[in-house]
Amino acid sequence: MIKPETIEQVRTSTDIVELVGGYLPLKRVGRNYRGLCPFHSERSPSFYVNPERQTYHCFGCGAGGSAINFVMVTEKLEFPEAVRFLAKRLGITVEEDRMPGRNQALYDACEQAAVFYEQQLARSSSAQAYLERRGLGRETVRRFRLGYAPPGNVLRGQAKRRGLAEVTLVSAGLLVKREEGLTDYFYDRVMFPVFSLSGKVIGFGARVMGDSEPKYLNSPDTAVFRKGDILYGVFQTKAYLREAVPILVEGNFDLLSLVNAGVNHVVAGLGTALTPAQAQLLRRYGGRAIICYDGDSAGRKASRRALEVLLGAGVDPQVALMPDDTDPDDYVRKHGGEGLLALLNQALDFVDYLLAARRLDSVAEQRLAVAELAGLLKLVGDKVTHELYANRIADRFRLDRRSLPQDSGQSAIQSRPRPTGAEERLVGMVAQHQELARQAREMRLSDALDDPALQTVCRLAEEHADDVGYGPGMLIDLIDEEEMRRRLASWTFVDEGRPTDGTLRQVGARMRTVKAGWLRRLADAAYERGDTERADLLNAERSRLLGSAAAERSVRS
Numbered sequence: 292m293i294k295p296e297t298i299e300q301v302r303t304s305t306d307i308v309e310l311v312g313g314y315l316p317l318k319r320v321g322r323n324y325r326g327l328c329p330f331h332s333e334r335s336p337s338f339y340v341n342p343e344r345q346t347y348h349c350f351g352c353g354a355g356g357s358a359i360n361f362v363m364v365t366e367k368l369e370f371p372e373a374v375r376f377l378a379k380r381l382g383i384t385v386e387e388d389r390m391p392g393r394n395q396a397l398y399d400a401c402e403q404a405a406v407f408y409e410q411q412l413a414r415s416s417s418a419q420a421y422l423e424r425r426g427l428g429r430e431t432v433r434r435f436r437l438g439y440a441p442p443g444n445v446l447r448g449q450a451k452r453r454g455l456a457e458v459t460l461v462s463a464g465l466l467v468k469r470e471e472g473l474t475d476y477f478y479d480r481v482m483f484p485v486f487s488l489s490g491k492v493i494g495f496g497a498r499v500m501g502d503s504e505p506k507y508l509n510s511p512d513t514a515v516f517r518k519g520d521i522l523y524g525v526f527q528t529k530a531y532l533r534e535a536v537p538i539l540v541e542g543n544f545d546l547l548s549l550v551n552a553g554v555n556h557v558v559a560g561l562g563t564a565l566t567p568a569q570a571q572l573l574r575r576y577g578g579r580a581i582i583c584y585d586g587d588s589a590g591r592k593a594s595r596r597a598l599e600v601l602l603g604a605g606v607d608p609q610v611a612l613m614p615d616d617t618d619p620d621d622y623v624r625k626h627g628g629e630g631l632l633a634l635l636n637q638a639l640d641f642v643d644y645l646l647a648a649r650r651l652d653s654v655a656e657q658r659l660a661v662a663e664l665a666g667l668l669k670l671v672g673d674k675v676t677h678e679l680y681a682n683r684i685a686d687r688f689r690l691d692r693r694s695l696p697q698d699s700g701q702s703a704i705q706s707r708p709r710p711t712g713a714e715e716r717l718v719g720m721v722a723q724h725q726e727l728a729r730q731a732r733e734m735r736l737s738d739a740l741d742d743p744a745l746q747t748v749c750r751l752a753e754e755h756a757d758d759v760g761y762g763p764g765m766l767i768d769l770i771d772e773e774e775m776r777r778r779l780a781s782w783t784f785v786d787e788g789r790p791t792d793g794t795l796r797q798v799g800a801r802m803r804t805v806k807a808g809w810l811r812r813l814a815d816a817a818y819e820r821g822d823t824e825r826a827d828l829l830n831a832e833r834s835r836l837l838g839s840a841a842a843e844r845s846v847r848s
């Protein structure tokens with residue numbers, strides 16, 4: 292790994308105007324430079340370079356980033372190679388840091404454990420027979436790197452030989468402290484490695500082969516594995532998720548059976564109810580999803596909840612009607628991939644799904660149904676989609692649209708307001724001004740943001756608020772996601788002119804207001820749960836923030 296100091300030196304010594312100017316002619320326009328975009332074909336220039344922020348942005352195609360990022364794209368290099376490329380131009384010696392990243396040890400431990408479990412599967416005929424009985428072919432087993440955790444403390448026993456520190460295995464959730472000492476967390480189970488989006492093993496799911504309990508077991512949450520943040524199978528299936536509406540199933544075996552039958556556009560939860568973060572992850576793949584859960588009462592309840600979470604995250608959901616007491620795994624093994632796709636073709640949107648299972652003979656029943664639908668409708672943030680569904684509901688009951696209940700109080704989940712442009716502008720300011728980043732850190736502004744992408748940027752800004760060379764160029768280099776990098780770069784071209792102290796104070800006040808709104812929602816939820824003590828604490832914190840926001844605003848004049 293390249294030392295952070297070297298990266299910083301490369302970043303501060305590189306002149307982005309001079310660098311980009313080596314690839315295309317640039318002309319000065321005000322404080323920026325302009326040229327013909329190298330990333331799309333155009334006749335009049337819409338590609339800008341900002342020397343002060345050391346960023347570039349194309350108003351035509353949306354490309355944008357930092358100097359390092361520009362080299363990555365144009366020279367087709369990975370980040371470290373791009374840094375070396377720039378260092379060479381500048382005559383800077385690249386110093387390597389032998390200390391790997393904070394979480395590298397955990398990733399290594401998970402990867403090694405995955406290899407270990409794969410090897411154990413190859414030696415266990417009973418585990419192989421079990422997977423065969425479940426209908427999984429070799430290719431599926433290999434692709435998802437299924438394994439087997441043997442009984443006894445075999446992983447612990449081999450840790451030293453495999454160069455794994457016990458303390459790391461504990462942090463990775465693979466060993467656990469019990470009365471009798473450190474023991475393997477997983478034993479006598481079929482193992483399902485869980486992969487990050489980029490393909491690193493970050494945790495495991497596991498299933499017993501017989502009937503003992505608990506049937507399913509997941510790794511505990513660790514520094515690199517949070518069950519609520521990731522979907523099972525998404526690394527292997529993500530390439531397919533954009534080609535067809537993603538199918539959401541509950542269990543590992545559901546997913547593996549579907550894939551085994553050639554249905555690849557599928558992801559699964561991780562043994563818990565669908566979380567908003569998982570729904571956001573799913574939203575990246577086209578904004579729609581088909582819920583395909585078990586055909587029993589637990590599955591139907593879970594479907595109803597998943598509907599709400601997906602609607603709240605801006606995903607347009609449908610529900611597949613699985614026959615009674617059948618799960619997708621059974622169904623696909625009986626009817627094949629084609630059969631399952633035919634079933635999915637009949638999936639219902641949330642209006643039809645809710646009404647399908649209801650008797651609507653009496654006015655009282657109809658009223659209840661309307662109220663429930665209105666509760667779900669409230670979660671739909673997209674204006675057009677909202678209108679279309681509102682019309683559908685009104686037509687269905689022959690109601691005037693305006694008589695749909697505005698606030699039914701039926702919805703059990705805490706709906707978060709949709710992210711707004713205001714939130715984006717706020718984070719844009721935080722990214723560009725170190726003083727604001729410090730304030731954001733102090734109040735933990737990132738917690739209060741609705742858009743997960745903006746939350747990531749804000750959290751990075753808070754983490755690096757005191758770094759030398761703080762600014763958007765540096766943040767861009769810390770962000771993995773292309774789309775977010777581009778957005779960050781584009782912000783540096785929005786705000787022309789240096790902000791005054793007054794503007795900065797106003798932004799500070801707005802930050803406090805956003806955070807206060809978030810605290811209020813938490814307090815309301817605490818009251819609803821009957822936790823008045825917590826609610827009072829949250830409200831006190833909120834008043835304090837609002838007080839200081841008011842004070843900041845009054846300084847302005």
Ligand SMILES: [Zn+2]
Pocket residue numbers: 328329330331338349350351352353354
């Ligand atoms: Zn362009």
